[in-house]
Amino acid sequence: xxxxxxxxxxxxxxxxxxxxxxxxxxxxxxxxxxxxxxxxxxxxxxxxxxxxxxxxxxxxxxxxxxxxxxxxxxxxxxxxxxxxxxxxxxxxxxxxxxxxxxxxxxxxxxxxxxxxxxxxxxxxxxxxxxxxxxxxxxxxxxxxxxxxxxxxxxxxxxxxxxxxxxxxxxxxxxxxxxxxxxxxxxxxxxxxxxxxxxxxxxxxxxxxxxxxxxxxxxxxxxxxxxxxxxxxxxxxxxxxxxxxxxxxxxxxxxxxxxxxxxxxxxxxxxxxxxxxxxxxxxxxxxxxxxxxxxxxxxxxxxxxxxxxxxxxxxxxxxx
Numbered sequence: 545x546x547x548x549x550x551x552x553x554x555x556x557x558x559x560x561x562x563x564x565x566x567x568x569x570x571x572x573x574x575x576x577x578x579x580x581x582x583x584x585x586x587x588x589x590x591x592x593x594x595x596x597x598x599x600x601x602x603x604x605x606x607x608x609x610x611x612x613x614x615x616x617x618x619x620x621x622x623x624x625x626x627x628x629x630x631x632x633x634x635x636x637x638x639x640x641x642x643x644x645x646x647x648x649x650x651x652x653x654x655x656x657x658x659x660x661x662x663x664x665x666x667x668x669x670x671x672x673x674x675x676x677x678x679x680x681x682x683x684x685x686x687x688x689x690x691x692x693x694x695x696x697x698x699x700x701x702x703x704x705x706x707x708x709x710x711x712x713x714x715x716x717x718x719x720x721x722x723x724x725x726x727x728x729x730x731x732x733x734x735x736x737x738x739x740x741x742x743x744x745x746x747x748x749x750x751x752x753x754x755x756x757x758x759x760x761x762x763x764x765x766x767x768x769x770x771x772x773x774x775x776x777x778x779x780x781x782x783x784x785x786x787x788x789x790x791x792x793x794x795x796x797x798x799x800x801x802x803x804x805x806x807x808x809x810x811x812x813x814x815x816x817x818x819x820x821x822x823x824x825x826x827x828x829x830x831x832x833x834x835x836x837x838x839x840x841x842x843x844x845x846x847x848x849x850x851x852x853x854x855x856x857x858x859x860x861x862x863x
Contacts (some may be wrong), residue, residue, distance in 0.1 A: 551740040552638050553858055557647040558583070558654050558832070559746035560824035561791065561817060562756035562841030566599060568746055569647035571847050572854060573607045576645075579637045581630055582611040583648030583657070585788045588621050589613065591776060592701055594769045595792050597760065609636075617695055617787040619781065623656045631737045643858075651827035658741045659833065660733030664724075667715045674712050675718065684710060691717075697725045709783065742857040743835040744850060745828045752841050753825075757817040764792060774800045791820055 545771050555572060558566040582588060586596040590613040599614055610633040615621055630646065630653075635642040641783040646657065679687050691713055692699040698713040716724040748756070773796040781788055788794070795813040798804040804812075828835070836853065840846050 547688055550861075552642065553735075553737045554634060554741050555643060555645045555857075556583075556658060556741055556743040556835075556856060557645065557746065558651065558743065558828055558835070559649060560753060560828070561597070561649055561820040562760045562821065563649075563746045563748055564756075565647055565649065566597070566603075568744075568842055568847070568850065569645050570599075570603060570607060572647050572850065573643075574605060575851055576643050576854060576858070577598055578643040578645040579608040579610060579633075581633050581644055581646045582609070582627075583586060583630070583646050583650055583653045585621060585626070585648075585650040585653060585786065587612055587648065587731050589615050589617050589619070589787050590628065591617050592772060592787060592790060592793070594764055594767045594772045595790060597764075608642075613838045617776065617781060617785065620786055624661060626653050627656050627661065628852075631653070634737065634739070648662055649824055650822060651831055654743070657737065658735065658743060660735040662728050662731040662733050664716065664727055664731065665720055667719045670685060671718050672711075672715050674792060675714050679707055679711050687711065687714060690714065690848075693814070695723045695725070698723055701725070715716055716747075740767060740857075741834075742854065743832060744853075745832065745835050745837045747828065747837055747839055748841040749824055749839065750822075750825075753821055754818050757821050758814045761792065761813050765810075773797060777801070791817055 555578065557565050557569045557572065573576055573580055584596065586592065587598045588611055589596070591614070592598070599609055603609070604612070611626075611629055614629070614732055634644040634646070646654070648654070650699070654659070674685070684705055687700075687707075687710050688699065688704045691702070691710055695713060695717055702709050704714065713724045716722070716727065720727065747753075767793065776787065777797060777800050792813050795804075795809045795816065799806060799809045828837070838846055839848070
């Protein structure tokens with residue numbers, strides 16, 4: 545009889561911004577000889593350490609960190625590209641005899657790694673280029689109206705100014721004759737990596753989370769976020785690039801360009817951060833199928849609770 549190969553363990557720690565997931569990952573890495581791998585779509589870019597709340601140089605020196613600041617601000621990372629990079633790092637960590645700890649707030653990245661991503665048909669370059677050129681020429685509003693008339697289900701899922709996803713929906717429709725929503729139901733995702741995942745989500749009560757979100761902006765300012773965004777502004781990047789939409793960047797650009805006062809920028813940035821955290825909470829509750837949710841602020845007692853569950857997970861036989 546052929547013996548089934550045992551799956552290797554991966555710890556996943558998710559949660560909204562300002563939830564304490566980075567501190568959780570650091571503690572788990574210390575306790576279980578782990579390596580932390582980034583699952584935050586903005587921390588993957590270089591040049592925005594403060595604004596994206598990337599781990600400090602001291603943290604990175606103490607515990608090995610991977611996939612932080614590995615892409616230039618001029619580049620665009622996708623869930624598929626991140627998954628390939630993440631799997632490569634996980635396999636290196638296993639080869640070194642250590643525990644991979646994937647942590648971040650980008651739910652789509654985590655879902656892609658743990659559950660897989662639908663392998664949709666390739667889109668011909670001519671279709672993709674034509675739709676992108678139309679978006680630049682006619683505006684995203686025109687394409688969104690077209691999507692509403694041709695694919696009501698996908699249009700209802702998307703925001704009217706989400707150019708990237710609107711173009712993607714039209715590309716799939718044009719190339720396959722089917723709605724992206726239909727294809728996603730028909731093509732069941734399969735995880736690329738054979739692993740045993742233990743997913744934990746840190747989700748403090750809403751009032752505590754919002755307070756931490758508000759404090760996050762003032763901490764960023766004190767650490768030098770204005771100068772960081774000023775350097776980004778000097779690069780004259782395309783406004784459509786992901787780094788230009790990172791949490792806090794649009795508001796701080798107004799301050800750098802003297803279009804708004806610090807008080808106005810603070811109020812706007814704090815509101816946007818709270819809204820973003822709320823959307824993240826909704827995603828983790830509704831989209832991540834198998835996870836342990838801790839509805840509490842990270843603390844010593846919660847840390848001990850997490851240690852116990854991780855230890856049980858690591859001692860479990862896996863096939």
